[in-house]
Amino acid sequence: MTVHNLYIFDRNGSCLYYNEWNRKKQAGISKDEEFKLMYGMLFSIRSFVSKMSPLDMKEGFLSFQTSKYRLHYYETPSGLRFIMNTDLSVPNARETLQQIYSNLYVEYIVKNPVCVLGHSLDSELFSSRLDSFIRGLPFYSPRAA
Amino acid sequence: MADEAPFQFLHNEVIQYIYKSAETDNGRNIATLENMGYRVGQGLIERLTKDTARFKDELDVMKFVCKDFWTCVFKKQIDNLRTNHQGIYVLQDNKFRLLSQLSAGKQYLEHAPKYLAFSCGLVRGALSNLGVKSIVTAEVSIMPACKFQIMIQKM
Numbered sequence: 001m002t003v004h005n006l007y008i009f010d011r012n013g014s015c016l017y018y019n020e021w022n023r024k025k026q027a028g029i030s031k032d033e034e035f036k037l038m039y040g041m042l043f044s045i046r047s048f049v050s051k052m053s054p055l056d057m058k059e060g061f062l063s064f065q066t067s068k069y070r071l072h073y074y075e076t077p078s079g080l081r082f083i084m085n086t087d088l089s090v091p092n093a094r095e096t097l098q099q100i101y102s103n104l105y106v107e108y109i110v111k112n113p114v115c116v117l118g119h120s121l122d123s124e125l126f127s128s129r130l131d132s133f134i135r136g137l138p139f140y141s142p143r144a145a
Numbered sequence: 146m147a148d149e150a151p152f153q154f155l156h157n158e159v160i161q162y163i164y165k166s167a168e169t170d171n172g173r174n175i176a177t178l179e180n181m182g183y184r185v186g187q188g189l190i191e192r193l194t195k196d197t198a199r200f201k202d203e204l205d206v207m208k209f210v211c212k213d214f215w216t217c218v219f220k221k222q223i224d225n226l227r228t229n230h231q232g233i234y235v236l237q238d239n240k241f242r243l244l245s246q247l248s249a250g251k252q253y254l255e256h257a258p259k260y261l262a263f264s265c266g267l268v269r270g271a272l273s274n275l276g277v278k279s280i281v282t283a284e285v286s287i288m289p290a291c292k293f294q295i296m297i298q299k300m
Contacts, residue, residue, distance in 0.1 A: 111150075111246040113157035113260070114253050124252045 001139045004069060004085040006130075008105075010118055011079025013039045017121045021134060038083065042073065062094065076101055090139045104130050149220065149242065156243065160259050175262045182266020183273070190271040193217060203297065206275050207234050214271055219243075232297035236268075237290070244289040257285045268293060 005020035015035035027034045042061070049061045063072045065088060072090075074082045074097035082097040108126040109115050115123055134140055159181070163174050193214060200206045211223035215238075225237035243260050247253050261283040269281045278298045285291040 108246055111153060111157075113160065114247060114256050122252075123248060124250065125246070125248045128249070 001089045001141050002087050003090075003134050003137065003140050004087070006085075006100075006134070007035070007038060007081075007083040008121070009035075009039055009042075009081040009083070011081075012118070013043075014118070015039070015120070016080075016118075017126075019127070019130070021140070039081075042081065042083070063092075072097060074098060074101070080105070086139065096137060100130065100133065104133060153243065153246075156260075156263060159263070164259070175258065178259070178262035179266035179269070182263040182268075183270035184266075185263075186267040186270025186272075187274045188270075189218070189267070190214065190274045194275070200275065203277060204228070206272065206277055207236075207295070209275075210268065210271060211236060218267065232299065234295040234297075236293040236295065238293070239290045241285075241289050241291045244285065244291060248288045250287060252288075254285070254288065257288060257291070258283070261285065261291060265293065268295065 002022045004022050005018065007015060008017040010016055013036075015038075018031070018035070027037075029037070045064075046061045050057055060075075061073055063070055065071070068088070069085050070088055070090060072084045072086065072093040074094055076082075080101065082100060084093055084097060086093060104126060108123055108129060109121055110117070112123055112125075115121060121127075160178065163177055164170070167174050194209075197209075200209065207226065207228070211226050215221065215223050219238075219242040221238075221240070221242070223236045224239045225235075227235045227237075241261075241264075243264065244257060247256070247260070265281040265283050269279055272279045272281075272295070280296045280298065281293060282296075283291055283293045
């Protein structure tokens, strides 16, 4: 039961924040390329999902899973995108991502006058609160399953 | 004083605006912010004390500022009040509302004085309308705790 990593993108595609807790294997490409790949993939998958949907769509793309991990996606009305990779024991992390947005992002970044929206998030307060929040989640444990 | 978010956002914008419209970064910006706080403090204390009894002495005035005034503006009381009984008071707030979202430690320490100037003026204005002339300064070593030092000026 664990969280592998977390990405935060703004609506223009720039990666504002990235942190990993339990990542055994790296992607093999530079971090910049990895962020571009992630954002590009999500953009395509969202438009694919909405085009191919047999019914009217409500939320759109929520998550995908492989045999080893699950990727959860949450997009705020303001265009901020939260992506979290966890292992398969976590069925739905949408609420967690929502909490990260309202209790951490809004509190420590939006209300922080020194943090410019759109630039990468430097606030140490945000990082440390996010870290303790993730470590405090019921489905987080330091050793990967 | 229903929700503090509008005030915090407005306060942050005021500071950004003053710093952007001033070409040189000298002490004038801090003085401008402090004077704005002065006017607001004067008006605010009138509203807060319109039904209270007159204050017995200076210490009573300071206690009112630490308890009721601080609760009204910052939703909490001052954590520690010290004085040397000769006109110097030090008010310590361990979790100052306007700094608690900035950082919890040393990051952004150089930006802190900008965010304290308005509050210094607020205290100075409140005291002045209660009949106490003073000079208020603030210092911060570890956010979000900060100390306001009040020097009473005898007329």
